[in-house]
Amino acid sequence: MRSLRKYIYSFLKKFSNVISPALFATILAAVISGIILFVPPIHGLADNGDFYRSILGNGIYRLPTNYSQYSDYVIPKFGIMQYFNENNIAVLSSQSLFIQIALFLNKLFYSRTIFDIRFMGLVYYLFYLGGIYLLTNAFVHPYRRIKSYVMAFLIVFIFADSAYTLYFNSFFAEPGMLIFMLYLCASIISLARNVYSRRWPMTFLFFISTILLITNKQQNAPLALSFGVVAIGIMFLPNFKARRMATALGIVLVLMSGIGIYKSIGSEIVGANTFQTFSHGVLLETGDPTKKVEHGGVDGQFALMRGENYYSKDYATLDPSSKYVKKHLMDKTGFGWVIRYYASNLKQFNNLLDVAAKDITAVQPRAVGDFVRKSGHKPGEQLKTFTAYSSFMGAFFPGKYAFDCLLAIGFISVYSVGFYLDIKAKRYMGILRFFLIFGLMTIVIFVPIVSIIGDGDADLAKHLFLVPVSLNMSLLMFVSDLFNHTLWNTKGDEARE
Known part of the structure; x- marks a missing residue:
C-alpha cells in the first residue's frame, strides 16, 4: 500500500x-x-x-x-x-x-x-x-x-x-458572449490574484472583452451598467494612479458602447420586440387577457394574438407588420405602457419571472x-x-425567480465580508472579487426582468444566456476560494506577490 x-x-x-x-x-x-x-x-x-x-x-x-x-x-x-x-x-x-x-x-x-x-x-x-x-x-x-x-x-x-x-x-451570437465572458472574468480574477507581473494587459483585455460582449448583441445594451460596476474594482489597484484616468475612460467607453448598440436597433427589430412583448408577455399567464388590455386602452380583439410570433411560420390571426396592427396595437403598447401594465398586474409579472427562472x-x-x-x-x-x-x-435547479434573487443576495453578502476586510487592510483582492460578483449578480437579477419586458417569453432561453454563465462563474469562484482558503482572508494570497 x-x-x-x-x-x-x-x-x-x-x-x-x-x-x-x-x-x-x-x-x-x-x-x-x-x-x-x-x-x-x-x-x-x-x-x-x-x-x-x-x-x-x-x-x-x-x-x-x-x-x-x-x-x-x-x-x-x-x-x-x-x-x-x-x-x-x-x-x-x-x-x-x-x-x-x-x-x-x-x-x-x-x-x-x-x-x-x-x-x-x-x-x-x-x-x-x-x-x-x-x-x-x-x-x-x-x-x-x-x-x-x-x-x-x-x-x-x-x-x-x-x-x-x-x-x-451556428450563426447565433451566443458563442461570442460565452467567450468574452470567459476572458473578462479571467482578466479580473488575474488582476485580483496578481497572476501576471504587469497589470495593464489584463486591464486592456477586460475592457476590450467587455465592449465586444456588449456590442455582440443588441439585447446586451443594459449589461453596460453591470460591467461598469465590475470595472470600478480596477480603480482600487495599488500603484495604479497614472492609469486611473485610463480606467475611468474605459468605464466611459463601456457605458457608451451600451448606448451605441441600443441606438443601433432598427425599427423592424423594435417592432418585432414590441409585438412579442404583447403576444408572448402581456397576454400570457392570465386567464382572460381581453379585459386587462382593454383597461389599458387596447382593443380586446388583439387578445387573439396570444403566443404568436412576429415572424410567423404558419397562419397568423393578423399580419403583425400591417399598418392596422401598427396603428391600433404597436403605437399604443410601447415601453411605458408595458411598465404600467405589469405594475398593475404584479402577480402575472411574477409568474412570467418564474417562467424565466425555469428557462435559466x-x-x-x-x-x-x-x-x-x-x-x-x-x-x-x-x-x-x-x-x-x-x-x-x-x-x-429551482425554477423560482425568488430563489435566484436570494442566491444573488447570498453571493453578494458572502463576498461583502472579504470586501470590508480588504478595505480595512488596504488589500485589493477582496475588493476586485466583490465588484465582479456584484456585477454578475445584477445580471442574474435584472436580465430576466429586462427580457420579459422587452420580448416576453419569446426565445427566452437565448435572452437569458448570460444568467447561467454568471451563476456558474460565481460558483466556480466560490469553490476556488474555498480550495485556496481565501474566501474571507486574502492575506495569504497576496503574500505571494
Missing part, C-alpha cells in the same frame, strides 16, 4: 511538472468540444430563423434545397456571395469579427464559393480554448496541487458542456435540432453527449 501511494505521488508530481492545471483544462476541453464540433457526423444548432441577421450582411447566403432549412437539422454548407452584396448589415454586432475571420480561413483553406460551418466552429473553438486556459490559470495560480486539477476539471465540466459548445457550429438552465435551445441530415437522427433531435452538468442543473 505504501509503495502504491509512493508511485501515485511520484506520477502526480511528474504529471504536474509537465502539464499545468490550465493546460490540463485546455486539453480536456479541446478533446470534448472537438469531438462534438468536428468529428463526422458533426453537431451544432439548426437555424430557428435568426441566422439571416448575421449572414446576409457578411456575404453568406443559403444554398437552394428541396427541403426546409429551418429548425430540424444543422446546415453544414452555405454559399459565399461572389459579387456586390446589396444587403445592409441587419444587426450591428461584434459577431461579424468572428464571421469575417471564419470566411477568410474558409477561402484560404477550403473554398471561395462554399462556406463550411466548421470554419465558424473552428474560430470560436480557438478563442474559447484561450479563454478556458486564462480562466483556469487565474483560479488556480500558482498551485499545482490535486485541488488545482479538481478545479480545472470543474471548469471543463461546466463550460465544456455541449449545451454551450453546440452554439459554435435551458442553455441548449429546445426548438432546434443538433444533428445534420442523413446522420440517422430524427428531425429536431437533440444531442445528449457531454450534457451531464446542464442536465443536472435542469433537473434540480
Whole structure:
C-alpha cells in the first residue's frame, strides 16, 4: 500500500511538472468540444430563423434545397456571395469579427464559393480554448496541487458542456458572449490574484472583452451598467494612479458602447420586440387577457394574438407588420405602457419571472435540432453527449425567480465580508472579487426582468444566456476560494506577490 501511494505521488508530481492545471483544462476541453464540433457526423444548432441577421450582411447566403432549412437539422454548407452584396448589415454586432475571420480561413483553406460551418466552429473553438486556459490559470495560480486539477476539471465540466459548445457550429451570437465572458472574468480574477507581473494587459483585455460582449448583441445594451460596476474594482489597484484616468475612460467607453448598440436597433427589430412583448408577455399567464388590455386602452380583439410570433411560420390571426396592427396595437403598447401594465398586474409579472427562472438552465435551445441530415437522427433531435452538468442543473435547479434573487443576495453578502476586510487592510483582492460578483449578480437579477419586458417569453432561453454563465462563474469562484482558503482572508494570497 505504501509503495502504491509512493508511485501515485511520484506520477502526480511528474504529471504536474509537465502539464499545468490550465493546460490540463485546455486539453480536456479541446478533446470534448472537438469531438462534438468536428468529428463526422458533426453537431451544432439548426437555424430557428435568426441566422439571416448575421449572414446576409457578411456575404453568406443559403444554398437552394428541396427541403426546409429551418429548425430540424444543422446546415453544414452555405454559399459565399461572389459579387456586390446589396444587403445592409441587419444587426450591428461584434459577431461579424468572428464571421469575417471564419470566411477568410474558409477561402484560404477550403473554398471561395462554399462556406463550411466548421470554419465558424473552428474560430470560436480557438478563442474559447484561450479563454478556458486564462480562466483556469487565474483560479488556480500558482498551485499545482490535486485541488488545482479538481478545479480545472470543474471548469471543463461546466463550460465544456455541449449545451454551450453546440452554439459554435451556428450563426447565433451566443458563442461570442460565452467567450468574452470567459476572458473578462479571467482578466479580473488575474488582476485580483496578481497572476501576471504587469497589470495593464489584463486591464486592456477586460475592457476590450467587455465592449465586444456588449456590442455582440443588441439585447446586451443594459449589461453596460453591470460591467461598469465590475470595472470600478480596477480603480482600487495599488500603484495604479497614472492609469486611473485610463480606467475611468474605459468605464466611459463601456457605458457608451451600451448606448451605441441600443441606438443601433432598427425599427423592424423594435417592432418585432414590441409585438412579442404583447403576444408572448402581456397576454400570457392570465386567464382572460381581453379585459386587462382593454383597461389599458387596447382593443380586446388583439387578445387573439396570444403566443404568436412576429415572424410567423404558419397562419397568423393578423399580419403583425400591417399598418392596422401598427396603428391600433404597436403605437399604443410601447415601453411605458408595458411598465404600467405589469405594475398593475404584479402577480402575472411574477409568474412570467418564474417562467424565466425555469428557462435559466435551458442553455441548449429546445426548438432546434443538433444533428445534420442523413446522420440517422430524427428531425429536431437533440444531442445528449457531454450534457451531464446542464442536465443536472435542469433537473434540480429551482425554477423560482425568488430563489435566484436570494442566491444573488447570498453571493453578494458572502463576498461583502472579504470586501470590508480588504478595505480595512488596504488589500485589493477582496475588493476586485466583490465588484465582479456584484456585477454578475445584477445580471442574474435584472436580465430576466429586462427580457420579459422587452420580448416576453419569446426565445427566452437565448435572452437569458448570460444568467447561467454568471451563476456558474460565481460558483466556480466560490469553490476556488474555498480550495485556496481565501474566501474571507486574502492575506495569504497576496503574500505571494
